[in-house]
Amino acid sequence: MVPKVIFGSGSFDQLPSILAPKRKDKAPFIYLVDDVFKKNEEFLNRLHLRFNDKLLFVSTMEEPKTEQVDTIVKNIKNEFTYQPSGIIGIGGGSVLDLAKAVSLLLTNKGSASDYQGWDLVKNKGVYHVGIPTISGTGAEVSRTAILTGPEKKLGLNSDFTPYDQVVLDPDLTKGVPKDQWFYTGMDCFIHCVESLNGTFLNAFSESYGEKAYDLCKEIFLTENLTDEESRAKLMMASWHGGMSIAYSQVGVAHAMSYGLSYVLGTKHGVGNCIVFDHLEEYYPKDVALFKEMVKLHDITIPQDVCSNLTEDQMEKMIDIALSLVPLWENALGDDWEAIMTRDKLRALYLKM
Amino acid sequence: MVPKVIFGSGSFDQLPSILAPKRKDKAPFIYLVDDVFKKNEEFLNRLHLRFNDKLLFVSTMEEPKTEQVDTIVKNIKNEFTYQPSGIIGIGGGSVLDLAKAVSLLLTNKGSASDYQGWDLVKNKGVYHVGIPTISGTGAEVSRTAILTGPEKKLGLNSDFTPYDQVVLDPDLTKGVPKDQWFYTGMDCFIHCVESLNGTFLNAFSESYGEKAYDLCKEIFLTENLTDEESRAKLMMASWHGGMSIAYSQVGVAHAMSYGLSYVLGTKHGVGNCIVFDHLEEYYPKDVALFKEMVKLHDITIPQDVCSNLTEDQMEKMIDIALSLVPLWENALGDDWEAIMTRDKLRALYLKM
Numbered sequence: 001m002v003p004k005v006i007f008g009s010g011s012f013d014q015l016p017s018i019l020a021p022k023r024k025d026k027a028p029f030i031y032l033v034d035d036v037f038k039k040n041e042e043f044l045n046r047l048h049l050r051f052n053d054k055l056l057f058v059s060t061m062e063e064p065k066t067e068q069v070d071t072i073v074k075n076i077k078n079e080f081t082y083q084p085s086g087i088i089g090i091g092g093g094s095v096l097d098l099a100k101a102v103s104l105l106l107t108n109k110g111s112a113s114d115y116q117g118w119d120l121v122k123n124k125g126v127y128h129v130g131i132p133t134i135s136g137t138g139a140e141v142s143r144t145a146i147l148t149g150p151e152k153k154l155g156l157n158s159d160f161t162p163y164d165q166v167v168l169d170p171d172l173t174k175g176v177p178k179d180q181w182f183y184t185g186m187d188c189f190i191h192c193v194e195s196l197n198g199t200f201l202n203a204f205s206e207s208y209g210e211k212a213y214d215l216c217k218e219i220f221l222t223e224n225l226t227d228e229e230s231r232a233k234l235m236m237a238s239w240h241g242g243m244s245i246a247y248s249q250v251g252v253a254h255a256m257s258y259g260l261s262y263v264l265g266t267k268h269g270v271g272n273c274i275v276f277d278h279l280e281e282y283y284p285k286d287v288a289l290f291k292e293m294v295k296l297h298d299i300t301i302p303q304d305v306c307s308n309l310t311e312d313q314m315e316k317m318i319d320i321a322l323s324l325v326p327l328w329e330n331a332l333g334d335d336w337e338a339i340m341t342r343d344k345l346r347a348l349y350l351k352m
Numbered sequence: 353m354v355p356k357v358i359f360g361s362g363s364f365d366q367l368p369s370i371l372a373p374k375r376k377d378k379a380p381f382i383y384l385v386d387d388v389f390k391k392n393e394e395f396l397n398r399l400h401l402r403f404n405d406k407l408l409f410v411s412t413m414e415e416p417k418t419e420q421v422d423t424i425v426k427n428i429k430n431e432f433t434y435q436p437s438g439i440i441g442i443g444g445g446s447v448l449d450l451a452k453a454v455s456l457l458l459t460n461k462g463s464a465s466d467y468q469g470w471d472l473v474k475n476k477g478v479y480h481v482g483i484p485t486i487s488g489t490g491a492e493v494s495r496t497a498i499l500t501g502p503e504k505k506l507g508l509n510s511d512f513t514p515y516d517q518v519v520l521d522p523d524l525t526k527g528v529p530k531d532q533w534f535y536t537g538m539d540c541f542i543h544c545v546e547s548l549n550g551t552f553l554n555a556f557s558e559s560y561g562e563k564a565y566d567l568c569k570e571i572f573l574t575e576n577l578t579d580e581e582s583r584a585k586l587m588m589a590s591w592h593g594g595m596s597i598a599y600s601q602v603g604v605a606h607a608m609s610y611g612l613s614y615v616l617g618t619k620h621g622v623g624n625c626i627v628f629d630h631l632e633e634y635y636p637k638d639v640a641l642f643k644e645m646v647k648l649h650d651i652t653i654p655q656d657v658c659s660n661l662t663e664d665q666m667e668k669m670i671d672i673a674l675s676l677v678p679l680w681e682n683a684l685g686d687d688w689e690a691i692m693t694r695d696k697l698r699a700l701y702l703k704m
Contacts, residue, residue: 003355004511007556007599040487159356168556203584204359204520207592211563232555247359 012169016048027082028052034091042268043210064098066149086127093137100145103128113149121158130163136184151168170231188241189216193286194251195244209244218304220293253333258336259321353462364521367402379434380654383532386443395691403489416450418501419466439481445489452497482515487586488536490594522583535621541568545638546603550682561596572645603683611673
C-alpha cells in the first residue's frame with residue numbers, strides 16, 4: 001500500500017516541501033509529465049525544479065511500453081552519475097505506470113519485460129511519487145505498472161511497485177476532455193464491478209469496491225454534485241477502486257481490453273468501455289447501468305473495431321486475453337477454460 | 353498510512369513468515385499481547401517464538417499510560433544489548449497503542465509524555481506490527497498512540513506512529529464478550545459521526561467515514577449477517593473509520609470521553625458510549641440511531657458516573673476535555689470556546 005498520501009484542492013503546491021528532505025546531494029529528481037502540460041508554463045512553474053532536476057514529457061497517445069521504460073532508464077543512467085533522488089510521475093494511468101516502472105528498473109537490472117508478472121521484482125525501487133491528473137485508473141494506488149511488452153501486455157506486480165507518496169489534488173483534473181473523463185471514470189466503475197462480482201472477493205476488497213461503486217453511481221448517474229465535488233469524489237472513487245482490485249482482481253472486461261490494446265493499440269479506458277458495452281451475459285445489472293451513464297452523458301462508444309481484423313490479429317488478441325489466467329479465475333471460477341473457449345471469445349470480439 | 357496489510361480469516365498464521373526476513377541477528381521480537389490470551393496455549397503456540405523473542409502480557413483493565421511505556425522500554429533496554437528486530441502488538445486499542453509507543457520510545461529518548469501532541473516524534477521507530485483482536489478503535493491504522501500521561505490524556509501523533517505491517521484476521525475477534533464488542537464497535541461508529549459532522553471534513557475522510565458508517569449500520573441495525581460476515585465487516589469498519597479520522601478529527605464525544613478516562617479511568621469504548629448517549633444537541637440523528645442499537649442489542653450504558661465527583665475532579669475533567677483544541681475546532685468551528693463554556697461542559701457531565 002501507499003504509505004503516504006496528501007489530499008485536497010491545492011495540495012499539489014506541497015510537492016516541493018515533500019521532496020526537499022528526500023533530495024540527495026547531486027542526485028536529481030526526474031519528473032515524468034503527461035505532455036498535455038508541455039506548454040502550460042503556469043503549471044510547470046509550480047514544480048520548482050532545482051539544480052540538475054530533469055523534466056521529461058511523455059506522450060500518452062499510446063499505452064506505455066516496456067521498451068519505453070528501458071530507454072528512459074538507459075538515458076537517465078547515461079546522463080547522471082548518481083542514482084536519482086526520486087521519480088515523480090504526473091499524469092494519467094499511463095504516466096503513473098511508466099514512472100513506477102522507471103523507478104523499479106533503476107534498481108533492478110535487465111529489461112522491464114523481465115518483470116512482467118507477479119512478484120518478479122527483486123529490489124526496492126528509487127523513491128517515487130505519483131500525482132494523478134485524471135481520475136479512474138487507480139494507478140496511483142495499485143501494486144502494478146501495466147506495460148505492453150514484446151510478448152504480452154502485463155503489469156509489473158510487486159510489493160515494491162506502489163508509490164512511496166501520492167498527492168491527490170482534484171484541481172489537477174480540471175480541463176480533462178469530457179470523453180476522456182468518462183472513459184477513465186468507467187475504468188474505475190468497471191474495476192468495482194469486476195472486483196465485486198469476482199470469486200476472489202473478500203470483505204477487505206468488498207468494502208473498498210462498494211464505496212467506489214457508490215461514488216461512481218453518484219458521479220455518473222445523479223446531477224446533485226457541483227463540479228468541484230464531482231472531481232473530488234471521482235479522485236476518491238479511483239483510489240478506493242484501485243484498493244479494491246489490489247486485494248482481489250479484475251475480470252472479463254480487463255482481460256479482453258488488454259487484447260484490444262495489444263493488437264490495436266486501443267487506449268485502456270476506451271478499450272474497457274468498448275468491451276464492457278457487450279458483456280451483458282457476465283455483468284447484466286452493471287452493463288445496464290453503464291449504458292444509462294453513456295446515454296446521460298451523451299458519450300460515443302466506438303463500434304465495429306474488430307470487424308476488419310486479420311486472422312492473425314484475432315488469434316493474437318485471443319492469445320493475449322486468455323493468457324491473463326488470474327483475471328479469468330476471478331471472473332469465472334476454476335472452470336473458466338470450459339466457459340471461455342477461444343470460439344466464445346472470438347464471437348464476443350466480433351460483436352465489438 | 354500503514355504500508356502493508358494482509359486480510360482474511362486465518363491470515364494470522366502468516367505472521368512468522370512476515371517476520372522472518374525482518375529478524376536481525378541476536379535482536380529479539382517483542383510481543384505485547386492482551387493478557388486475555390495468557391492461558392490460551394493454542395493461540396500462543398501460533399506465534400512460533402524463536403531464540404530470545406520475548407512475550408509480555410499487558411493488562412487492559414486500565415487505559416495505557418506513558419509511564420507504562422517508559423517502564424517497558426527501560427526493561428527492554430536493560431535486558432537486551434541489541435535493539436529489537438520488531439515490536440508486535442496483539443490486542444485491542446490499548447495494546448495496539450502501547451506497542452506503537454514502545455516502538456517509538458526505543459528510538460526517541462526521554463519519556464513517552466514528552467511526545468504527547470502533534471508531530472513531536474523525531475526518529476522512525478523500531479519495525480512494528482499490529483494485530484487487532486477486537487474491532488472498532490481504528491488503532492490498527494491510526495497515526496496516533498493515545499496515552500494517559502501525568503498531565504493529560506493525549507496521543508503521540510506522528511508520521512512515524514502507524515504500523516509498518518498490519519494483520520487483519522477477523523477470526524481473532526471470536527469470543528469477545530458482547531458488551532465489549534458493542535462498546536468498541538461504537539467507538540468506530542462515533543469516529544464516523546464525528547468525522548462526517550466535523551468542520552475538518554474533506555472528500556478523502558468523507559469517503560472512508562461514509563463506508564465505515566454504512567458498515568456499522570449494517571452490523572448493528574440489521575440482522576442480515578452471519579457471525580463470520582459481521583466480524584469481517586466490523587474489522588473493515590474499524591479500518592475505514594480510523595482512516596477517516598486520520599485525515600480529519602474526532603469531536604465532542606471523544607473530547608469529553610478523554611476527560612472521563614483521565615479522572616475516573618473509564619475505558620475508552622464505554623466512555624464514548626456514556627458520553628454519546630447524551631449528545632442529542634450535537635449529533636441528533638446519530639444519537640437516535642445509537643439508542644436504537646443499544647436497545648436492539650440489549651446493552652446497558654452506565655449512568656450517573658459523574659454525580660459523585662468532587663469539585664476538584666470535575667474541574668480536572670473539564671480542563672482535560674477543553675485542552676483538546678483540535679477536537680473542538682472540528683466539532684464546533686472556530687467559535688467553539690463561546691459555545692462550549694466550562695458551565696456548559698459541567699452541565700453535560702452532570703447528566704452522565
